[in-house]
Amino acid sequence: MANKPKRKIVLASGVFDLLHLGHVRFLEEAKRNGGKNAKLIVVIARDSTVEKAKGKKPIMSEDQRRALVESLKVVDSAVLGYVNFDIGDVIDKVKPDVIALGYDQTDMETAVLTYITKNKLPVQIVRIGKFGENTLDSSSKIKQKIIEKLS
Amino acid sequence: MANKPKRKIVLASGVFDLLHLGHVRFLEEAKRNGGKNAKLIVVIARDSTVEKAKGKKPIMSEDQRRALVESLKVVDSAVLGYVNFDIGDVIDKVKPDVIALGYDQTDMETAVLTYITKNKLPVQIVRIGKFGENTLDSSSKIKQKIIEKLS
Numbered sequence: 001m002a003n004k005p006k007r008k009i010v011l012a013s014g015v016f017d018l019l020h021l022g023h024v025r026f027l028e029e030a031k032r033n034g035g036k037n038a039k040l041i042v043v044i045a046r047d048s049t050v051e052k053a054k055g056k057k058p059i060m061s062e063d064q065r066r067a068l069v070e071s072l073k074v075v076d077s078a079v080l081g082y083v084n085f086d087i088g089d090v091i092d093k094v095k096p097d098v099i100a101l102g103y104d105q106t107d108m109e110t111a112v113l114t115y116i117t118k119n120k121l122p123v124q125i126v127r128i129g130k131f132g133e134n135t136l137d138s139s140s141k142i143k144q145k146i147i148e149k150l151s
Numbered sequence: 152m153a154n155k156p157k158r159k160i161v162l163a164s165g166v167f168d169l170l171h172l173g174h175v176r177f178l179e180e181a182k183r184n185g186g187k188n189a190k191l192i193v194v195i196a197r198d199s200t201v202e203k204a205k206g207k208k209p210i211m212s213e214d215q216r217r218a219l220v221e222s223l224k225v226v227d228s229a230v231l232g233y234v235n236f237d238i239g240d241v242i243d244k245v246k247p248d249v250i251a252l253g254y255d256q257t258d259m260e261t262a263v264l265t266y267i268t269k270n271k272l273p274v275q276i277v278r279i280g281k282f283g284e285n286t287l288d289s290s291s292k293i294k295q296k297i298i299e300k301l302s
Contacts, residue, residue: 018169018293019170019171019219020170020211020215020219021215021218021219021222024218024219024222059293059296059297060171060293064171064172067172067175068170068171068172068175071172071175071223071224071225072222072223072224073222073223073224074222142169142210142211143297145210146210146294146297146298147297147298
């Protein structure tokens with residue numbers, strides 16, 4: 001019998017506030033990059049991390065965002081990020097074969113590249129494109145539409 | 152060998168605009184009522200049906216709402232409702248063993264009870280409670296929080 005091929009671990013991260021189809025498609029494409037039987041682990045940004053980066057907390061709490069992402073078919077495990085977030089700590093813990101980055105995760109991309117280059121880690125980085133220009137595929141667009149409907 | 156027990160079909164329905172944890176917990180409890188190996192079919196309200204009932208369309212389009220609900224682990228199949236929505240037509244097509252109703256689906260409850268009584272159908276009706284008072288477990292509350300954050 002042939003050896004069972006190693007199950008690749010794909011790591012994705014994000015805020016996932018106001019879950020929408022763009023998030024799901026991002027996660028599906030991320031997982032596909034790990035090949036058959038890949039395991040998708042998603043790190044959910046803490047409320048405090050989002051507040052530090054964007055000046056305000058997300059609409060949905062970190063616990064709700066984590067539980068909702070974990071309830072998706074495509075996701076094997078969703079975990080909260082560290083309070084003092086450092087992508088290096090996450091990489092050391094998860095030991096991913098693939099790290100998937102969304103179209104708007106440029107700061108994360110820099111941090112990931114710096115860390116894996118410095119530590120000579122054999123991690124594949126994949127960039128996932130944006131989905132459908134005309135759909136509500138970002139939390140900001142969803143908020144905008146809710147506000148427009150008020151008037 | 153024992154006969155394979157019949158896989159019960161559970162039917163749930165709703166708008167599922169701005170998907171949140173309350174929706175997921177509702178669907179999970181709905182499915183549990185069908186016992187082990189139950190199949191959960193979710194009927195997603197059409198944009199036109201929502202507009203007729205509430206005077207305005209949902210934030211997310213019917214196709215997005217359907218695809219997002221179907222991407223949940225707990226859901227076996229998510230289908231759009233009929234354009235001229237009639238729960239009787241849905242019951243005839245899906246042939247559910249169990250129909251799960253949310254805490255706010257009182258009109259639906261009346262329609263379902265009328266139809267199954269009139270047609271003497273052996274369908275079990277279950278009412279699912281509301282989840283966590285202090286969490287964002289309704290689309291209205293989520294919209295409210297988005298609006299509050301503007302000021």
